[in-house]
Amino acid sequence: MDDGVQAMEPTSVAPGGRASGGTATPEARHEPPQLSVRAEIALSWRRSAACGIAPDKKAELPYDPDFDSDSRLLRAATPVVDRLASSLADTPTSILLADRQARIVRRWVGEKPLYSALDNADAAPGFAFAEEYAGTNGLGTVLEEARTVAVRGEEHYADFLRHLSCVGVPIHNPVTRAVEGVLDITCLADDYNPLIPALLSESVQHIETRLSHLSSPADVALVEAFTLARRRHRGAILGLNTNMILTNPIASGNLTPHDQAVLWDASTRLARNQRSEVSVDLTHGRYRVRCQPVTTAAHHPAGVVLYLDPIRSRHVSAGYPPSVTATSTGSTPPPGRSPQWRRVIKRIQEVAQLSDPVAITGEPGTGKLYLAEYLHELSSPARGLRVFNAADPSEAATKDLIIRVNETLEQGDNVIVRRIEYLPTQAQAQLRALAATSPPSAPTTGRLIVTAQTTSHTHERLEQALASYPHHLWVPPLAQHTEDIADLTPVLLTQLAGQSTAHCSLPTLQALMRSPWPGNIAELRDALAAALNASDGQEIQPHHLPTWVLKRAHQRRLSVMEQSERELIIETLASVGNNRTQAARILGIGRATLYRKIRTLGISTAQELHIGTPV
Numbered sequence: 001m002d003d004g005v006q007a008m009e010p011t012s013v014a015p016g017g018r019a020s021g022g023t024a025t026p027e028a029r030h031e032p033p034q035l036s037v038r039a040e041i042a043l044s045w046r047r048s049a050a051c052g053i054a055p056d057k058k059a060e061l062p063y064d065p066d067f068d069s070d071s072r073l074l075r076a077a078t079p080v081v082d083r084l085a086s087s088l089a090d091t092p093t094s095i096l097l098a099d100r101q102a103r104i105v106r107r108w109v110g111e112k113p114l115y116s117a118l119d120n121a122d123a124a125p126g127f128a129f130a131e132e133y134a135g136t137n138g139l140g141t142v143l144e145e146a147r148t149v150a151v152r153g154e155e156h157y158a159d160f161l162r163h164l165s166c167v168g169v170p171i172h173n174p175v176t177r178a179v180e181g182v183l184d185i186t187c188l189a190d191d192y193n194p195l196i197p198a199l200l201s202e203s204v205q206h207i208e209t210r211l212s213h214l215s216s217p218a219d220v221a222l223v224e225a226f227t228l229a230r231r232r233h234r235g236a237i238l239g240l241n242t243n244m245i246l247t248n249p250i251a252s253g254n255l256t257p258h259d260q261a262v263l264w265d266a267s268t269r270l271a272r273n274q275r276s277e278v279s280v281d282l283t284h285g286r287y288r289v290r291c292q293p294v295t296t297a298a299h300h301p302a303g304v305v306l307y308l309d310p311i312r313s314r315h316v317s318a319g320y321p322p323s324v325t326a327t328s329t330g331s332t333p334p335p336g337r338s339p340q341w342r343r344v345i346k347r348i349q350e351v352a353q354l355s356d357p358v359a360i361t362g363e364p365g366t367g368k369l370y371l372a373e374y375l376h377e378l379s380s381p382a383r384g385l386r387v388f389n390a391a392d393p394s395e396a397a398t399k400d401l402i403i404r405v406n407e408t409l410e411q412g413d414n415v416i417v418r419r420i421e422y423l424p425t426q427a428q429a430q431l432r433a434l435a436a437t438s439p440p441s442a443p444t445t446g447r448l449i450v451t452a453q454t455t456s457h458t459h460e461r462l463e464q465a466l467a468s469y470p471h472h473l474w475v476p477p478l479a480q481h482t483e484d485i486a487d488l489t490p491v492l493l494t495q496l497a498g499q500s501t502a503h504c505s506l507p508t509l510q511a512l513m514r515s516p517w518p519g520n521i522a523e524l525r526d527a528l529a530a531a532l533n534a535s536d537g538q539e540i541q542p543h544h545l546p547t548w549v550l551k552r553a554h555q556r557r558l559s560v561m562e563q564s565e566r567e568l569i570i571e572t573l574a575s576v577g578n579n580r581t582q583a584a585r586i587l588g589i590g591r592a593t594l595y596r597k598i599r600t601l602g603i604s605t606a607q608e609l610h611i612g613t614p615v
């Protein structure tokens with residue numbers, strides 16, 4: 001009988017030491033014969049093996065019971081599945097509803113004995129069955145394949161699921177066509193009924209219709225505008241709002257998540273400056289970006305459609321002038337492609353051709369030392385480099401410091417003196433005098449570079465001292481070049497993790513770009529260090545970021561009242577591990593009110609707290 005599952009040619013396979021077909025035994029699984037399994041199962045086994053899943057060990061599935069019980073998926077699915085469940089009551093079947101992370105958000109169980117079979121397999125609300133944790137199964141594999149999949153008994157990759165058979169059907173968002181979740185029927189392995197897929201498909205159709213009625217007017221307006229734009233424009237197009245990102249094939253093939261974050265930032269700046277066009281450097285070159293704001297029928301903002309047209313090829317414009325590329329100097333330019341940052345790099349590049357002393361100033365943590373070291377590498381990499389810190393009490397004996405700086409310069413090594421604002425006026429004058437006596441004409445003498453923290457309150461004497469250096473470079477605060485955060489984060493994460501496996505998801509980058517960063521790059525680095533710690537070292541999601549970052553990263557100007565309410569909610573959620581039931585109780589409001597506030601105060605729209613799917 002046609003069971004509604006796409007027919008597949010059998011394949012001979014034994015992935016991960018896994019035997020196949022209905023004859024596998026625990027022993028045979030370790031020394032498997034090459035048997036035939038359906039191709040989709042074989043593929044899934046290969047993925048499971050590649051994830052390092054041990055078939056004979058019970059998987060440690062991620063467990064998070066604190067999901068949004070009022071999510072759009074649950075609201076759309078519950079009445080439909082209630083009806084299906086009542087028609088299946090007293091049958092040996094259960095129905096599972098999972099979100100797009102393959103986490104079970106609700107289950108309906110027919111006959112009572114099935115409870116223990118499901119519980120033994122952790123098939124209960126809160127547990128996530130993504131393939132990377134659970135191996136081949138009727139939830140995670142459906143999400144991987146984005147289509148209906150049946151997994152019968154021994155087709156499961158892991159032993160702890162082999163007493164069950166299941167079929168999962170993906171639930172698509174009718175507006176975006178993205179998969180929103182999975183509806184699954186699970187039964188004991190021998191109770192599999194080939195009618196199940198058809199039964200599920202019908203229910204899923206009803207759920208999708210209900211989802212379309214629940215879609216936000218903003219999402220519907222954006223999808224409509226994007227669909228229209230697709231027909232008219234041959235190049236890359238993006239549709240963006242805080243809930244979703246839509247791309248045509250040219251855009252999805254060419255844009256990295258970083259590019260998407262850069263474009264998101266560009267569109268925000270365009271809106272702020274009421275401009276409609278900007279040039280942006282992306283991974284594959286420079287693009288002219290035109291921005292079309294989209295509104296709902298009621299004239300509320302719904303997002304933007306961005307049209308991208310290439311200006312030059314990657315070879316000409318790599319975001320940096322060719323003369324500062326890694327190959328020309330042996331050093332990598334500090335990351336960033338904003339006009340402000342490029343100006344800094346260009347100045348360093350110019351100054352690197354000379355050997356005069358240089359003063360680098362800026363707010364705390366803007367990367368002055370990093371740039372000073374880069375200047376050293378660009379100008380005279382063969383020389384040694386010594387860094388002195390005037391703020392360090394152990395180096396504060398200024399007389400010694402001046403002597404040691406002098407000696408080092410005379411030896412021909414370059415010197416960086418950090419935080420010279422800590423030096424007494426007289427010592428600053430001595431340092432300046434040293435600078436004056438290390439002339440460009442003395443090729444054997446090292447180069448002096450000083451850095452100082454300056455703010456709007458910087459003392460006039462320090463200003464004068466700095467002005468007397470032949471070259472004075474000012475480093476802009478990070479708030480003035482937040483678009484560079486997309487380029488900075490991978491470099492900072494590599495600095496922190498020692499390797500480049502970790503990366504930020506787009507919502508995380510969006511949250512980072514919305515933050516004001518009074519402590520500049522040093523503070524961004526601290527935030528990423530904390531996030532890295534909280535994550536699994538792979539993908540950093542907004543909920544991994546420290547709450548102080550999230551608190552600042554609001555999207556719209558809130559009133560003072562709203563702002564303090566927002567902070568209170570974030571703090572309360574953080575204090576109870578993001579458990580919304582507890583948070584609502586502490587705050588003395590109902591859960592539904594809390595969800596509404598989370599949404600209206602812009603806490604969850606970028607999944608900042610990982611407290612459910614944005615709606």
Ligand SMILES: Nc1ncnc2c1ncn2[C@@H]1O[C@H](COP(=O)(O)OP(=O)(O)OP(=O)(O)O)[C@@H](O)[C@H]1O
Nearest residue numbers: 334335363364365366367368369370491521522525
């Ligand atoms: N452009 C950059 N790219 C990558 N990492 C950077 C960059 N700028 C700064 N960092 C990192 O950020 C941290 C702070 O930078 P740095 O010490 O250079 O700041 P600073 O302005 O000299 O600080 P201070 O104001 O305390 O003197 C360092 O860990 C540094 O490695």
